[in-house]
Amino acid sequence: MDSIYNDLNAPHSMGTTIIGVTYDGGVVLGADSRTSTGMYVANRASDKITQLTDNVYICRSGSAADSQVLSDYVRYYLHQHTIQLGQPATVKVAANLVRMVSYNNKNMLQTGLIVGGWDKYEGGKIYGIPLGGTLLEQPFTIGGSGSSYLYGFFDQVWKEGMTQDEAEKLVVKAVSLAIARDGASGGVVRTVTINKDGVSRKFYPGNTLPLWHEELEAKDSLLDSLSATSPEPMVS
Amino acid sequence: MSRFEESAPARGGFSYDLCKRNEMLMQKGLKPSSYLKTGTTIVGLVFQDGVILGADTRATEGPIVADKNCEKIHYMAPNIYCCGAGTAADTEAVTDMVSSQLKLHRFHTGRESRVVTALTLLKSHLFSYQGHVSAALVLGGVDVTGPHLHTIYPHGSTDTLPFATMGSGSLAAMAIFESKYREGLTRDEGVKLVAEAICSGIFNDLGSGSNVDVCVITKGKREYLRNYMLPNPRTYVSEKGYSFSKKTEVLLTKITPLRELVEVIEGGDAMEE
Numbered sequence: 001m002d003s004i005y006n007d008l009n010a011p012h013s014m015g016t017t018i019i020g021v022t023y024d025g026g027v028v029l030g031a032d033s034r035t036s037t038g039m040y041v042a043n044r045a046s047d048k049i050t051q052l053t054d055n056v057y058i059c060r061s062g063s064a065a066d067s068q069v070l071s072d073y074v075r076y077y078l079h080q081h082t083i084q085l086g087q088p089a090t091v092k093v094a095a096n097l098v099r100m101v102s103y104n105n106k107n108m109l110q111t112g113l114i115v116g117g118w119d120k121y122e123g124g125k126i127y128g129i130p131l132g133g134t135l136l137e138q139p140f141t142i143g144g145s146g147s148s149y150l151y152g153f154f155d156q157v158w159k160e161g162m163t164q165d166e167a168e169k170l171v172v173k174a175v176s177l178a179i180a181r182d183g184a185s186g187g188v189v190r191t192v193t194i195n196k197d198g199v200s201r202k203f204y205p206g207n208t209l210p211l212w213h214e215e216l217e218a219k220d221s222l223l224d225s226l227s228a229t230s231p232e233p234m235v236s
Numbered sequence: 237m238s239r240f241e242e243s244a245p246a247r248g249g250f251s252y253d254l255c256k257r258n259e260m261l262m263q264k265g266l267k268p269s270s271y272l273k274t275g276t277t278i279v280g281l282v283f284q285d286g287v288i289l290g291a292d293t294r295a296t297e298g299p300i301v302a303d304k305n306c307e308k309i310h311y312m313a314p315n316i317y318c319c320g321a322g323t324a325a326d327t328e329a330v331t332d333m334v335s336s337q338l339k340l341h342r343f344h345t346g347r348e349s350r351v352v353t354a355l356t357l358l359k360s361h362l363f364s365y366q367g368h369v370s371a372a373l374v375l376g377g378v379d380v381t382g383p384h385l386h387t388i389y390p391h392g393s394t395d396t397l398p399f400a401t402m403g404s405g406s407l408a409a410m411a412i413f414e415s416k417y418r419e420g421l422t423r424d425e426g427v428k429l430v431a432e433a434i435c436s437g438i439f440n441d442l443g444s445g446s447n448v449d450v451c452v453i454t455k456g457k458r459e460y461l462r463n464y465m466l467p468n469p470r471t472y473v474s475e476k477g478y479s480f481s482k483k484t485e486v487l488l489t490k491i492t493p494l495r496e497l498v499e500v501i502e503g504g505d506a507m508e509e
Contacts, residue, residue: 035395040407042387043395064393069363108366 015184017146017175018048018059020114020126022139023167026195027116027124030171031059032146032179033187044187053078055199056094056117057192061144062131067111074098091117095127095135103133112143118194146178146185153177168193168202176209275443277405278308278319279433280374281417282398283426286383286454287376290430291319292405292438293463294445301445307462309451313338313349315458316377317451318358321403322370322390330371334358351377351384355394363392372402378453405437405444412436423452431465438467 019030031048060067074097095115115127128141175189189204207218275296280289295303310331320327334357338349373388387400399417401409412433437444448465
């Protein structure tokens, strides 16, 4: 019993599954929506994909507080940079700023991030910035506790030059697979697609996601099963 | 038959049996348990015209109820209120501090305060203290951009939600909200739901109790319903009342007005170097 109380005071962390994928013409970022404090789900519909600029978004995982504050700082720096530069910031600059803050405060922060966006010089780009503050430019990257279950999946399914539709379907399928296996991921799947035409946000509620091995259909209420034909009472 | 004495019920009064053992343990280095306040149920929800906040009124010091009717819904601005769970001193201090900062900001800008301003001030303060300021808050209000409801955790993370619960009774209250909440509630439905959620916390959580406080905030108006519900009245009150021993005798009743310390002089010369 006591462990439940201790957990309510535990730091707010996002178990999470976050994904960033490039396709021919842009990027697709995806995430689940569960924020947990110990064993309690503090927010079942959180938005882990936050905006840094019009054309650059960031997926957050790890400590909720650390990642929120880091995103706020980088948004502020990017805003200043855009004013000074006179042009929209590039994804590379955004990712580097995130990496600088993450690396220089590595002892105090506990957050893994994925920066993705589109700019006119390099097109769609994904940068992974895990714990410690490394910066890695990759065609796709996964993060969070649920990502452990997706490494093999991506190795098999990934291909260069997908269409936007293929990429979005891949991301939704991957997040839903991770949700099925990782206790710290759950809720809804959110995706953000960024290309030269702008940004498009999509939302997939839990009951629209495909069911995997041995998963049962979600029920709205346990009372529904009562209205189904009840078994005949035993007669001796 | 001689076993009977061992199972006889204990006599009344303080049992000193464990005192020597406690002393021995303290000497060996065992620290006595510290007083924490974690009991509370606080909730908030967004309804069609604004937000409704609710809280219980029990303040605890370990297992003892220190205050049976405390106020957990704190004023931040005329259009923003904040419920606080966690260490009472921390919630009181942080909400007072941000309330003053908001007032100064209103003087500087000449505009009504926005909920996101209060949110950012609270979040930055709590983050910089890395969770040592144990304040878990439900912040709600209505400003020019509309109704807003946020939760703020001791480490500085925030969530924006249509309905939220915090404190030790949060699970009980959240169960009520998850089954009965829907968008576009009317004021009466909303208040009823909030009161129900707080009652769920009061009756099912040991750290919450006493009465229900509700605060309804809409555009241009707020209603602070202190002690909206009193579901725990004192059931037995002795008719005899309190009596004082006959030896207390009134010797003298005298009222002495305090002398004014400041003398105001009309006119007078301006100060000169």
